[in-house]
Amino acid sequence: METITFSGLSKSYGRVPVLRQVSATIGAGQVVGLFGRNGVGKTTLMRILYGMIAPDAGSAALLGLDPQTNPVEVRQRVALVSEECHLYPWMDATTLEAFLAPLYPKWDGALFRQHLAGLEVPADRRVDALSRGTKRKLMLALALASQPEVLLLDEPLGGLDAVVREQIVTTLIQSLTDRGVTIFLSTHEIEQFAKVCDRVIILSHGSFLVDRETADLTAQVRRITATLEHPVEAVPAHPKILSARVHGTQVEFILDGYTPELVTAILANYKVREHAVTGLTLPEIFITFTSKDTGR
């Protein structure tokens, strides 16, 4: 069953388009990473899905509910951990629990205190006395205590130390997906989340450049390095070549949709002494795609 569906979503701030008719469907239990450069609209998409802002066009549904027309029910079942801390500075964790618990039908106080202990968040210290990272951990604990069916994470690792990052990325997210919680996260920490994301979406200039299973992406995007007999000026153009570099007799290009036959076809007009095919990391794939995209 699709837990997150959006179709043709568009949003502009004044004359600046941020999202241009983006569409996707995310199934239950999936972990989907939304990657993009600063200011491309990741947070905007998160807020639209959560019903905090309205799109200019298009529709969205979480757990079959429209967040614009059913915001209360959506938010009782979907949690959003945003990039910035919007907690009341005068409250502490205990006060926050007293404030929020009545609003969520599935609130689990014991689970909240368990997460507080696990993430080492003091329960009696005011929010404005917490460090940035601790605030983020508190926000995470609050979100998890409501036992959401869908978790929207906007830069979930900001300000966290390496130990906690690892804890969140591997242990926490794993346990959530084991329970069937769908996770849709936006982040710059591509490398950190590469190992847990089932699917990758790259947002650039308002559109989805990439929307694929992680395994498919890493399998299909490859770097080809070839040594030629004679130096060449340039690599022949091909729609599947994402980027290319020539240095004397060394030719290197990144191919989307790698197959040996395709490599052979591209190098057919050259006298190739030898060539190698290597994989790219997800960050490298991200850089390659976003560097190529100049906006349409």
Place this chain on the structure above:
Amino acid sequence: MKTLIMKELREHGLHVALFLLAGLGSILLLGLFKQLDHEIVLTLLFLFEAPLFTILLGHHLIQSEVKQGTFPSLAALPVNRWHLWIGKLMAALGICVLVYGVFYGLAIMAGAPACQIDLGLGERAFWIVPWLQTRGLPVFTPGLLLFWIPLVLLTASFWGSMQPAGVPAFEAIIGVVVIWLLWSQRILAAMHLPLALGILTIAFLISSWFTFRRAELLTDPWRVGRALLSLIVCLALGGGAWAILDQVADKRLLAGRMDGRIQVMDDGRGVLYTMRTPAEWFDPLQGLGILTGDINDPDQFDHFRCLSQEQGRTIPRQIGRRGLTDPLLSPDGQTMAAVALTRAPGIRTAPRLVLADRRTGAIHSTIDHQARPLAFLGTRDRLLYLRYTHQTGDGGIATELCVHETGKSPRSIYTAIDERPFNLQALYLPCLNRLLIQPPDRDSLWFLSPENGELASSPFRGWNWIRKVWQDERLALILPESEEAWWAVEPGREPRALTEVATTTRFLGRDAKGRLLCVLEVPAPEPHGLPEEVLGIFDPATHRCQPLPENAALRLNGLICGLSRSGRYLMTCPASQSTGEGRVIELETRKEAKVTLPREVVTNIYSVARDGFLVFTERQAWRHDPETAETVQIASFPEPMSFWTIESSLATF
């Protein structure tokens, strides 16, 4: 909802505590400096501290969220916007109730009288701050101070708190300027304040809801425009509701009591008068003194209406809008001078003296302000009126007699200055083209020229001294109260006492030959008999009254008499008896005709048209035309009319 309200209460708890301490501290300071007067306490607590707190609280409701950066968190809660908006408002109202309640207790402790707190819908004033009242501010009733003003301040600042920083301050400045303008024009003092504040409150609430609901994270720069536009729409709708209520109140003719004089119009086919009717619960305006336009009686919640009753209509007809009062018909009966109290729907302004159409009440022109008509001086183009003007400096009030002439500027012909206004009376004597007035600093009546304001002494000792007046263009006959003698006033001669004319003589008018007819007492024909009343004639040469020989057999004992303007007919009705009958006698032929009247005591017979009579009984007015022998009812009055009520109305005295 409960959790939202509790959160607001916790968030503002410190502010509440500080304000309560400030209130208590200010009271203690007053006590320390021996200034603990309950009027000062009321002013300090309810006109400064509590309103300031209310404004800050309202402004803080949303702005605190914006400044703390918690509005997105609030917007992200699984609570719909309606609950968020209501929760904040409910919490703020609860806090205000607490603060105002404590301040109320402090005021009582400081000596303010305890009062029943209602919503100001027609209640009587209880808390009055005199030094503000003298400056023309509305009377601050408990309902206003403790309910309506805090409500409108809270909702206004709540609305302002949803707008970008700096904009509410700008809007507040505009609001203060508007209030100052309304105050300077006395409009604030003359509105139905609870209703106006209620409309404002609703407008701010709807506008704030519209802004809050549509402004997603309060980052949209167009929310100011939306807020202002929605406020304008709401105020327009509120204004429409106000106008509708005003129309409803205007059309509801409630039973009331007659106030002021009765005017006869259309040759006796109608009468015009002022009716004082109680205001509806949605209609009362702050009391505004009719004479001076000052707030002098907050209990005045009556409306004045100009009504006419006419032949062929069974119910009275309102002339013009309510608030048109004190009508005075012009000699030709087509125009009336009146006092207009209402300028805009539901707003009573300082009284204006106007000329209006007698039939529709449509106002032609405004002659002056804070003035009322006294008399037309012979023609419709000359009007004598009374005007009140506040004097700068010592603050006294000038009472002026003024004359308005068509095509000319009004001129003042007499002025008296004192702390309080005078109710100057004036009697116009057309035979002399002079006015009789009693200057406040004199003990007797004086002649005053309406042309140049020249004063000349008269032999008459004062208004209480005059019992009756009969006059026409040639002669004025004045009867003093002390029953000394009638006095004659004529052009070219000094006023003289008519020692030969009995004080029981009643002057009727001139007959067809121009002779002045009267009813005079003659000795009884037999010894020890009662004097008889007969028709007589006043001889201007001898200054005596003689019985009319040709009507010697006409006995008028115990009869009220009226002479038609043509002098041809005499109408008589028994005085003090409700026989239901009258008589009309054609003087030349001595033909008599019976007139059927209602079985009520006849109080006055007034001549109308050429030959007609308007007969006033206790509660009715009937018109009789001797030519056609037709008798029709013209009016019925809500309360019994005495002889003196009609007499003083119909006479120019």
